[in-house]
Amino acid sequence: MRFVDEFxxxxxxTKTADEIRRLADPQRHYRFMEVCGGHTHSIYRxxxxxxxxxxxxxxxxxxxxxxxxxxxxxxxxxxxxxQPNVIFAAFGDMxxxxxxxxxxxxxxxRGMDVRIVYSPSDALKLxxxxxxxxxxxxxxxxxxxxxxTALTLIRAKAEGIRNFxxxxxxxxxxxxxxxxxxxxxxxxxxxxxxxxxxxVIGCRPYGWIAANERKPxxxxxxxxxxxxxxxxMLLRQMQENENKVENQYKRVVPWEGNRGALKAMAExxxxxxxxxxxxxxxxSQSALRIKDAYAEWDAERRFSVPGIRVTDPKAAQCGEVLKxxxxxxxxxxxxxxxxxxxxxxxxxxxxxxSCAAYYNYEHRKAAQLTQLTGVSC
Amino acid sequence: MxxxxxxxxxxxxxxxxxxxxxxxxxxxxxxxxxAPILFGSAPAPLxxxxxxxxxxxxxALTTDSFVVRPLRFPGGSIGELAVNGTVxxxxxxxxxxxxxxxxxxxxxxxxxxxxEGEVRAMATAAKAAGVVIAGGDTxxxxxxxxxxxxxxxxxxxxxxxxxxxxxxxVRCGDKILLSGPIGDHGITILLAxxxxxxxxxxxxxxxxxxPLVEALADAVGAGVHWMRDPTRGGVATSLNELAHDCGLxxxxxxERVPIRDEVRGACELLGLxxxxxxxxxxxxxxxxxxxxxxxxxxxxxxxGGRDAALxxxxxxxxxxxxxxxxxxxxxRIVDMLVGDPLPRIC
Numbered sequence: 001m002r003f004v005d006e007f008x009x010x011x012x013x014t015k016t017a018d019e020i021r022r023l024a025d026p027q028r029h030y031r032f033m034e035v036c037g038g039h040t041h042s043i044y045r046x047x048x049x050x051x052x053x054x055x056x057x058x059x060x061x062x063x064x065x066x067x068x069x070x071x072x073x074x075x076x077x078x079x080x081x082x083q084p085n086v087i088f089a090a091f092g093d094m095x096x097x098x099x100x101x102x103x104x105x106x107x108x109x110r111g112m113d114v115r116i117v118y119s120p121s122d123a124l125k126l127x128x129x130x131x132x133x134x135x136x137x138x139x140x141x142x143x144x145x146x147x148x149t150a151l152t153l154i155r156a157k158a159e160g161i162r163n164f165x166x167x168x169x170x171x172x173x174x175x176x177x178x179x180x181x182x183x184x185x186x187x188x189x190x191x192x193x194x195x196x197x198x199x200v201i202g203c204r205p206y207g208w209i210a211a212n213e214r215k216p217x218x219x220x221x222x223x224x225x226x227x228x229x230x231x232x233m234l235l236r237q238m239q240e241n242e243n244k245v246e247n248q249y250k251r252v253v254p255w256e257g258n259r260g261a262l263k264a265m266a267e268x269x270x271x272x273x274x275x276x277x278x279x280x281x282x283x284s285q286s287a288l289r290i291k292d293a294y295a296e297w298d299a300e301r302r303f304s305v306p307g308i309r310v311t312d313p314k315a316a317q318c319g320e321v322l323k324x325x326x327x328x329x330x331x332x333x334x335x336x337x338x339x340x341x342x343x344x345x346x347x348x349x350x351x352x353x354s355c356a357a358y359y360n361y362e363h364r365k366a367a368q369l370t371q372l373t374g375v376s377c
Numbered sequence: 378m379x380x381x382x383x384x385x386x387x388x389x390x391x392x393x394x395x396x397x398x399x400x401x402x403x404x405x406x407x408x409x410x411x412a413p414i415l416f417g418s419a420p421a422p423l424x425x426x427x428x429x430x431x432x433x434x435x436x437a438l439t440t441d442s443f444v445v446r447p448l449r450f451p452g453g454s455i456g457e458l459a460v461n462g463t464v465x466x467x468x469x470x471x472x473x474x475x476x477x478x479x480x481x482x483x484x485x486x487x488x489x490x491x492x493e494g495e496v497r498a499m500a501t502a503a504k505a506a507g508v509v510i511a512g513g514d515t516x517x518x519x520x521x522x523x524x525x526x527x528x529x530x531x532x533x534x535x536x537x538x539x540x541x542x543x544x545x546x547v548r549c550g551d552k553i554l555l556s557g558p559i560g561d562h563g564i565t566i567l568l569a570x571x572x573x574x575x576x577x578x579x580x581x582x583x584x585x586x587x588p589l590v591e592a593l594a595d596a597v598g599a600g601v602h603w604m605r606d607p608t609r610g611g612v613a614t615s616l617n618e619l620a621h622d623c624g625l626x627x628x629x630x631x632e633r634v635p636i637r638d639e640v641r642g643a644c645e646l647l648g649l650x651x652x653x654x655x656x657x658x659x660x661x662x663x664x665x666x667x668x669x670x671x672x673x674x675x676x677x678x679x680x681g682g683r684d685a686a687l688x689x690x691x692x693x694x695x696x697x698x699x700x701x702x703x704x705x706x707x708x709r710i711v712d713m714l715v716g717d718p719l720p721r722i723c
Contacts, residue, residue, distance in 0.1 A: 001638045004645060010704035017705070041648075047707025092648075092719030105716070109393045118573045118720060224707070340715050341401055351648070351721060361709035 007223030008046075016228040017051045023235035030056045031187055032234060033324055035177060036194035037064030037352025038222050044361035046224040056231065059324035060354030062176040063194050065141045066093050067322070067346040067353040068277045069169055072308040074099040077138045077167045078107055080303045087113045087130060089123040090138040091145075097349045100310055104138075120145075120152035120166070127156075127164035136299055137166045144196040146170040146288060147261035150268040153294050165299035168290050171275065173197050174205050175286035179277075181213055185325045190234045192227065193219035195249045200265075202257025203245050210243040221249040268294055276309075278346040279318035316345035321354060328358040335359060384413055393716075399609025399655075400714030404618070424543075425605065426470035428536070437472030439463060440531035446524055448491065450569035452561075452580025456498030458657055459528040461583050462608070464506045468590040469604040469660050471542050472534035474506065479513040479530050484523040495526065506585035508532070537591065539598035544622035546602040551691040552669035553627065554662045556589050556676060557582070557684040559612055560640035563654035563718070568643065573720065575646065577639040582658035589679050593662060596675030600668035606660045610714040613652035615661055616699045617713040627699040629689035629711075648721025652701070653714045663691060 024030065034040055040060045043049065049058065062068055078099050081088035088104060095105045095116060108114035113133075117123045123137035139149045149166060156164050173194055180186060193206055198219045209217050216237035220230035230248040237244055247253055268291060275287030290298040299305070312318060316333050320326040328334055328347070338344040340356045347353035351360065387409030395402035426439035443459045464474040479499065483492065503510050561582040568575055586606060593601055603623075607615040612634070616627045629652075636651050644651045664672045669687055676685035695710065702708045 001641050001645075004641075013705040045650075045709060047703060047709045050707045051705060091721075093721050095719050096716060105395075106391075106393060109391060116572070116719065118575075122572070122574070224705070360712055 004223065007221070007225040009225065013051065013224055013228060016225060016232060019232050020056065020228065020235065021053050023232060023239060024053055024056055026053075026055065028055065030235075030238075031059055031189050031324070032056065032192055032231065033059045033061045033180070033188045033190075034192040034220075034227070035061035035063045035173065036192075036197065037067065037350065037354075038196060039192055039194075039220065039227060040064070040354050040357050041352045042222050042224065042227060044357040047361070048224060048227060049362075051228070052231070058192075059188060060321075060357075061191075061324070062180060062277070062280065062322050063142065063173060063197070064347070064350050064352040064354075065145075065169075065171065066097055066350035067318075068171065068176070068279065069097070069140060069346070070276045070278045071099060071310040071312070072276075073169055074104075075101075075308040075310065076305045077136070077299075078104065078112070079306055079308070080136055080167065080299055081107070081112055081114070083134075083303070085133050087115055087126055087133050087135045088138065089115045089117045089126055089135055091118075091140065092116045093350055094138055094140060096343075098343060100308070120149045121155070124152050124156055124161065124164055127161050131163060133163060135164050137164070138169070139166050140169045142171055142173050142194070142197050143200040143261075143265070146269065147200055147258070147264050150264040153268045153290065153297050154264060156297050157294060162296070165297050165302050166290065167299040168269075168288060170269065170288040171277070172271075172286055172288065173201075175283050176277065176280065177209065179280050179283050179286075180323050181209070181215075183323050186323065188215065188324060190215050190238065191217040192230050192234070193217045193245075195219060195221050195226075195253065198247075198249065198253045198257070200258050200261045203247050203253065203255050204257070206245045210245050214243045216243050216246075218246045218248050219253055221252065267291075278312065279322040281319075312346075313344055318345040318347050321345075321347055328355040331355070385410055386413070395716035397609075398714060398717045400614050400716065401712075402716065403610070404713065424470050425466040426472060426532075426534075428470065428472075435536055437467050437470050437534045437536060438531070439466040439470065440529065441466060442527060442529040444524065444527050445566065447569055448495065448525055450581055451565055453583040453657070454495060454498050455526065455528055456495035457502040457583050459530045460499050460502035460506060460508070460510075461585050461657060463530040463532040464508055464585045464587055465606045465657075465660065467532050467534040468585070468587045469606045471540040471590075471594075471604070472536050473587060473591070474508040474532050474534040476509045476511040477503065477530050477532045478511055479528060481513070481515045482523055482527040482529075483515065483517045484525050485517055485520045487525055492526065495528070499528075502585075506587060537594045540594050540601055541599055542601055542603050544603060544619060547619065547623040547625060547663050547691055548602070548665070549625060549691055549693050550666045551602055551663045552666050552672075552687055553616070553629070553689040553691065554664060554669070554672055554676065555612070555634065555686050555688045556586060556659045556662075556682060558635040558637050558640070559607070559656055559659060560636060560644065560651040560654035562657040563611070564640050564643045566655075567647075573647070575643060577643055579637070579639045582656055584658035584681065586658060586660045589676055589682050589685075590660065592675045592679045592682070593664075593672055597664055597668040597672045600665040600672065601662055602665065603663040604660055607656050609655050611651070611653040611655055612661065613650065613699060613711045614713045617711075619663070620697050620699055623691075624696055626692045626695040626697070627689060628692050629699065629701045631701050631703050633686055633688045635684045635686050649718045650711070652711055653718050666690070
């Protein structure tokens with residue numbers, strides 16, 4: 001398959017892994033944070049940790065939109081959908097995320113009209129096709145998905161579609177990285193920058209990480225070779241004592257970002273003064289809300305929203321895992337009370353969440369493969 | 378004397394879609410509720426068909442319900458699935474289907490044209506599979522109480538001589554064979570629903586796998602240790618069940634698993650794992666290592682078996698789990714499907 005197989009070529013991967021081994025100082029321990037949940041998923045799916053030397057540790061970052069969404073927001077969204085004649089539409093990612101009284105899928109099993117959509121414009125299509133219903137689109141995601149929500153709202157307004165609203169939970173990546181860097185227990189040497197987000201915002205917004213925080217950052221693609229190559233680039237910077245923003249994902253990410261997408265976002269959204277992140281707490285200017293000009297399509301203004309706040313169970317150590325202080329398996333609940341089937345903490349919910357990825361692809365391997373060398377019986 | 382009270386471990390408060398998706402939740406429902414109440418304290422490993430003794434003759438018996446939307450899709454329809462599914466469940470339990478009985482649950486308002494089309498599809502599929510449809514039953518429910526039509530087929534078959542399959546027969550070093558490319562059915566259905574605005578030139582793989590199973594039995598007989606058709610939950614779920622039942626590990630070489638580019642592409646776009654996608658015309662077989670080449674050659678010689686592949690082997694570790702390895706030395710554990718496969722967007 002073109003544009004995929006080239007980046008999974010075993011020979012190139014082995015070569016790049018050799019290069020990493022050559023560049024990495026064996027006396028030193030490296031901690032690189034992959035900001036984006038898509039990277040976390042790839043790292044586990046392709047077993048990249050098996051390819052890397054032991055002194056390069058990958059720490060999973062906050063870039064999983066489902067994971068950082070507080071449970072209260074899900075409760076709020078579902079409470080709107082409990083009103084008669086409402087269709088609740090969301091990405092597949094949201095469907096198993098638990099609210100206080102169950103996930104959207106469990107609400108569907110109890111009779112709520114819940115639809116999985118592939119894009120916000122599919123939700124708008126639902127509204128067109130069901131003029132006697134209200135369609136609520138539960139919007140999540142970083143700058144990756146925010147432009148398509150913005151374009152959908154622009155179209156809804158242009159077409160005068162009144163039975164469509166957006167419950168906006170879009171967040172922005174830079175404040176989350178800042179929160180992690182500001183955390184006192186932060187011990188990250190460098191960053192693998194988010195690929196999809198950067199197709200929209202470009203590479204410029206990461207400048208402060210290199211200039212002020214003196215940490216290298218390389219924006220990377222999602223294939224095994226992309227991730228390994230970005231590690232080579234980080235190691236080279238460290239060897240040269242440099243701190244730069246570099247773009248490994250040039251085939252997709254323009255340095256300046258996507259002007260059209262940014263323009264659509266600026267037309268529809270403005271920054272919220274603050275927003276709660278699951279595991280990280282309140283972060284100022286870290287999320288988007290819908291501007292007054294689109295108030296009619298803003299579910300938070302069209303409907304009465306209870307504004308539910310739910311504190312995470314005390315035993316769940318999502319915040320520490322999210323900041324890279326703890327590994328998933330070091331959390332007290334991991335694998336016993338908290339599993340992908342019955343997630344308690346947010347990171348166990350999405351396949352991009354570090355706990356779910358670790359659980360699905362790694363933890364039994366870690367437990368059982370310690371003696372797996374030359375198996376025979 | 379009082380009968381022992383079976384221990385019910387199923388604690389989910391309500392039935393969810395996941396309980397029917399063939400993955401972990403389905404297994405929990407069967408092991409935790411159905412098995413203890415219906416089969417008592419010592420249930421046999423849950424195979425695709427029950428083998429029962431009727432006056433000294435061992436026969437295989439199975440049943441399956443079909444609830445697919447849309448009813449017709451590229452490569453097949455609910456009628457063909459209903460015949461092939463039950464024929465295949467019997468085949469992978471080591472039996473040749475003799476006769477089927479069929480139950481229809483029809484929604485009032487279903488156009489006769491659609492019903493007739495599906496009944497004809499069943500007749501054609503039964504003829505192709507060499508099985509008789511011996512009887513049936515029809516129920517009609519009010520409009521809105523069912524999704525057009527549901528079909529249940531139950532089948533009886535005689536055992537194929539020379540085969541003796543069970544998880545207990547599986548040994549370390551055994552090889553794992555797959556009859557052909559995976560994911561065609563599941564992705565075809567996903568796309569046929571038209572909700573994703575994606576198109577691909579794909580057809581469901583629905584077919585009887587009996588000719589392939591018989592070729593395998595002819596070629597290696599008792600060298601076949603286990604078989605399963607990886608329907609809902611896909612190859613990953615079937616192999617996890619095997620790993621669980623036999624207490625050994627399964628190691629798959631990712632690059633050896635045959636997958637069409639269209640299926641891989643759709644899975645990449647939607648964030649799905651092809652190993653979790655449903656198949657309706659493939660089966661997995663575990664065969665003794667020294668018979669693996671002969672088994673593979675036999676499968677490949679059957680029309681429709683050209684893409685059969687040796688995809689992995691049984692090992693001591695990781696006990697009870699499935700490990701997928703890549704060409705460059707990476708590896709990952711692949712679990713049973715949790716719930717339905719959902720597209721991943723953000």
